[in-house]
Amino acid sequence: MDKTNAKLFLIPNLIGNTPTTDVLPLIVHNVVSSIKHFIVEDIRNARRFLKKLDSEILIDSLVFYELNKHTTQEEISTYLDVCIAGEDIALISEAGLPCIADPGNQIVMMAHKMNIRVIPFSGPSSIFMALMSSGLNGQNFAFNGYLSVESQLRIRQLKVLENKSLREKQSQIFMDTPYRNNKLFNEILLNLNPDTYLCVASNISCENEFIMTKKIAEWKKLNINLDKKPCIFII
Amino acid sequence: MDKTNAKLFLIPNLIGNTPTTDVLPLIVHNVVSSIKHFIVEDIRNARRFLKKLDSEILIDSLVFYELNKHTTQEEISTYLDVCIAGEDIALISEAGLPCIADPGNQIVMMAHKMNIRVIPFSGPSSIFMALMSSGLNGQNFAFNGYLSVESQLRIRQLKVLENKSLREKQSQIFMDTPYRNNKLFNEILLNLNPDTYLCVASNISCENEFIMTKKIAEWKKLNINLDKKPCIFII
Numbered sequence: 323m324d325k326t327n328a329k330l331f332l333i334p335n336l337i338g339n340t341p342t343t344d345v346l347p348l349i350v351h352n353v354v355s356s357i358k359h360f361i362v363e364d365i366r367n368a369r370r371f372l373k374k375l376d377s378e379i380l381i382d383s384l385v386f387y388e389l390n391k392h393t394t395q396e397e398i399s400t401y402l403d404v405c406i407a408g409e410d411i412a413l414i415s416e417a418g419l420p421c422i423a424d425p426g427n428q429i430v431m432m433a434h435k436m437n438i439r440v441i442p443f444s445g446p447s448s449i450f451m452a453l454m455s456s457g458l459n460g461q462n463f464a465f466n467g468y469l470s471v472e473s474q475l476r477i478r479q480l481k482v483l484e485n486k487s488l489r490e491k492q493s494q495i496f497m498d499t500p501y502r503n504n505k506l507f508n509e510i511l512l513n514l515n516p517d518t519y520l521c522v523a524s525n526i527s528c529e530n531e532f533i534m535t536k537k538i539a540e541w542k543k544l545n546i547n548l549d550k551k552p553c554i555f556i557i
Numbered sequence: 558m559d560k561t562n563a564k565l566f567l568i569p570n571l572i573g574n575t576p577t578t579d580v581l582p583l584i585v586h587n588v589v590s591s592i593k594h595f596i597v598e599d600i601r602n603a604r605r606f607l608k609k610l611d612s613e614i615l616i617d618s619l620v621f622y623e624l625n626k627h628t629t630q631e632e633i634s635t636y637l638d639v640c641i642a643g644e645d646i647a648l649i650s651e652a653g654l655p656c657i658a659d660p661g662n663q664i665v666m667m668a669h670k671m672n673i674r675v676i677p678f679s680g681p682s683s684i685f686m687a688l689m690s691s692g693l694n695g696q697n698f699a700f701n702g703y704l705s706v707e708s709q710l711r712i713r714q715l716k717v718l719e720n721k722s723l724r725e726k727q728s729q730i731f732m733d734t735p736y737r738n739n740k741l742f743n744e745i746l747l748n749l750n751p752d753t754y755l756c757v758a759s760n761i762s763c764e765n766e767f768i769m770t771k772k773i774a775e776w777k778k779l780n781i782n783l784d785k786k787p788c789i790f791i792i
Contacts, residue, residue, distance in 0.1 A: 332689055332690060334679075341584075343582055343583040343584060344582055344583075344584045345582050345584075345679045346582055346679075347578055347579055347580050347581055347582055348578035348579075348583065349576075349578060349579045349580075419685060419689050420689055421688070421689040421690075421692075421695040422685060422688060422689050422695040423695065423696055424695065427689075427691075427692050427693065427694065427695050428692070430689070430690060430691065430692035430770075431692030431693075431770065432692075433692070434692050434769060434770040434771070439768075440690045440692075440768055441690075441766070442686040442687075442689050442690045442761075442768075443686075444569075444580045444581075444679065444680055444681040444682070444686060444762065445679055446679040447679070447685060450654060450657060450682060450685055451677040451678075451679060452677075453656070453657060454567055454654050454655050454656040454657050454662075454665070454677050455567060455656075455665060455675045455676075455677045456662075456665065457656075457662050457663070457665035457666030457667075457668070457669050457675075458662065458666075459662065460656040460657040460658065460659065460662050461658055461702045462699075462700065462701060462702050463699065463700050464697075464698065464699035464700075464727065465697065465698050465699075466697060467696045467697050492699065526677075527677075527679065531676070533674075533675055533677075534669060535665075535666065535669040536669070
């Protein structure tokens with residue numbers, strides 16, 4: 323396929339209900355105003371976000387392409403067709419950075435296959451903001467996504483990650499669905515070494531942001547409630 | 558030690574010579590204007606960056622604390638003393654996000670030990686902007702820092718990373734000093750599987766930004782020069 327000059331922009335989103343200028347560079351506000359095509363997970367959320375970025379944006383003149391569990395591969399395969407016609411398109415994350423702990427990377431891979439230029443913007447990421455604030459090793463780290471929902475397996479995974487962190491000196495980042503956070507936190511305290519450092523980071527970039535790194539033995543003396551709060555754990 | 562209300566802010570820096578509003582949220586411009594104490598790698602660069610963020614900033618009224626290979630542990634141990642006196646301090650990265658492929662995490666760990674609140678800001682990161690633009694797996698990934706300078710060992714490391722990427726479905730991110738990029742790139746093409754996807758991302762967030770993902774077999778047909786360009790590789 324011939325190279326087109328049209329571009330795929332990757333637009334980060336807010337993590338919570340924060341002002342856009344707290345987490346996004348001004349350029350994002352300007353760029354969205356010049357784009358007519360948007361690939362989004364949820365159209366209503368995307369509309370609200372675009373209005374927040376540019377209150378004068380004409381939402382009805384925009385074309386939205388839904389990318390979620392209901393989208394078929396056949397539909398996805400047409401999403402970058404507008405680029406062949408020379409028009410730019412943007413992929414907006416549902417929260418944080420696009421394609422990081424977030425779907426969307428198959429759109430980006432398709433762009434590379436079609437020789438469409440991909441242009442990323444900086445923005446908030448609970449993973450990286452937690453890591454930089456943890457005091458733990460940021461020269462070598464791994465993000466492991468969600469652990470297993472099965473308790474025995476999850477505990478085994480935790481021990482593998484603790485071992486990796488210690489042996490390979492590689493910080494291990496993981497998360498869980500918010501309503502299981504307290505359960506996971508207690509499993510960590512019960513099963514990991516008292517000398518292991520644990521960073522707990524919740525509500526990153528939002529009101530009530532909480533980031534703390536302590537040894538497991540110290541965490542045991544504290545009483546925290548992580549229920550339903552978006553949370554990143556690092557050991 | 559008693560809890561203080563003073564905070565340690567983590568301030569990202571530009572990656573290259575870009576306008577601050579292209580990569581940093583406005584809040585960073587406001588926050589630096591209210592801080593008097595800055596931990597920085599290079600004072601001259603930090604001064605220039607602060608002037609760019611706030612042209613009216615009174616540089617001579619600021620106190621800088623150098624954190625680089627010449628700084629002793631004894632000096633570092635005093636750097637957060639101002640927080641005990643109730644004053645905020647900021648750690649500014651030399652480029653990109655603080656503490657990520659960048660020193661500074663020992664300052665953050667000291668803050669946690671002293672119960673000083675750590676507040677991160679979002680900003681550009683060549684690692685994460687490369688990952689999100691790669692089309693490769695962003696649900697599970699590892700950053701491995703710099704590979705060995707010794708060629709045979711580096712080739713072994715590349716094969717281990719390729720194997721990990723394939724076996725554990727974990728994207729493997731790595732880099733090298735810019736003047737060795739072409740050498741590393743050629744070693745990748747010579748030693749990895751023709752079907753392995755490689756993302757090459759150079760000059761992220763700057764002029765001449767280049768991000769491309771291709772199979773090794775396809776890269777072999779292209780002719781690119783990465784010499785002296787800051788570059789992230791992902792397989």
